[in-house]
Amino acid sequence: MWLTLSVLFFATLLAGLAQPWISKKFKPDFREILNFAGGYLFALTVVHQIPELFHFDAGHDHSLMDETLLGGLILMGFFVQVILEKLSGGIEHGHFHASGGHGHQDKLSPWVLLIGLGIHSILEGAMLGHGALSGHELSHGHYHGNNLLLGIMLHKLPAAFALTALLNHGKTMKNRTIVILLLFAAASPVGALMAHALGDASWVEDEHLRWISALVTGSFLHISSTIFFENTGKAHKSWKGFGAMLLGSLIAVSTEFFPF
Template sequence: MNYILLFLAVVTGYIVARILQKKDLKNMEVFMAFSGAFLLSITVFELLPHVFETPSKSIGVYIMLGILLQIFLEFFSKGAEHGHIHLHSENKHFPWILFLSISIHAFMEGFPISEHNNLLAAIIIHKVPVAIILSFFFISAGYKQSTTLFFLFFFALMTPLGSYISTHYDLVHQYETQITAVVIGIFLHVSTTILFESSKNHKFNLSKMTAVIVAIVIAYFI
């Protein structure tokens, strides 16, 4: 069921993108702020205590590696993981670099998902707006529908695949803490970037601040 829900998050994003107009994307900023705050809260409340059950400086090293990995991936994904993407409309070739970078990100997301945490909900809430923005810009840039669907289909498979591998392969279990620490670094970078970008020019926005507070409270009590 978890795999299906993760896949459907991207499908939902594509369907919504087909319905939305460009002006409607501005309303996504509040949802993005909520998703960023919720992902950050789940990371802080659940994943961080898990990896630091046995405190070790090396865990901090893996977290920093995750942050650096996400920074590296964003050189190629153009920030698609946190809702920003710029495609060149004159280039209709399949965007392999974008596909590979965002697929690696999505693949890594799946590893820490388990029945012992609420990360599944956080990733679904994170994936829907990202899928909406990805889909919308693919459509707006004039890519063929087959190209868009191919991209989104395999992108949708990556997180369930990561979750499946983490669950069924003993080798991954041996390095569970280290892998989770790397993913924590990825989540910390992505979620804080979403929150930073949701408050452009450092202007106070009551609706976004409310969304952030609500996300934190929900993440704490679930």
């Protein structure tokens, strides 16, 4: 688990720190990368996260109410993400305006951005922690941990890049930016450790962590669908974007059968 959290922390941090150099040297267009990430995240949610949520152990006495509650929490997670994006400006899915733009994010305090991003990151980190506790890595190879980690990173790295670009406004790295980036990179690992600690508490049941996973599943559905709609533009580019989405989805589905 520590290796997973270290990879997530340092990859996010490096993506943000590298933003000034990458933007200056390559001037990248991240739309196709985001399309790929959206396809991967959407497929991961549909073929793995949702079925796993509704998979109850043989000894678990569950009812229709349990399933309805999980469905309601998925829906709640979807709309909670809408609210969080009002705070973050949609940076979770790489949405930002270049220097000189007048996007919604320009009107937001950096600390408000961090709150929106941080809450989401802590929740998705808790899902990683829940996976480690529930033993799915042992029963499914290492699929759950690695595949979920990749899904989180595919939208968290562009988010770190976008956050740094927004805070720097195309200028040199500021101390405030580094502090906010460090806090953002640490949020998901902190969420995973919190879930792990709560899992050891006698008053916390596995069902409670399942509820958190349902909330994050709804959040993933919102992020991936938003990526789809925001990054499919003109007709001649739509097919290229569709191909990237399809490739991401196929890779996510294939890892269900060939875990890594």
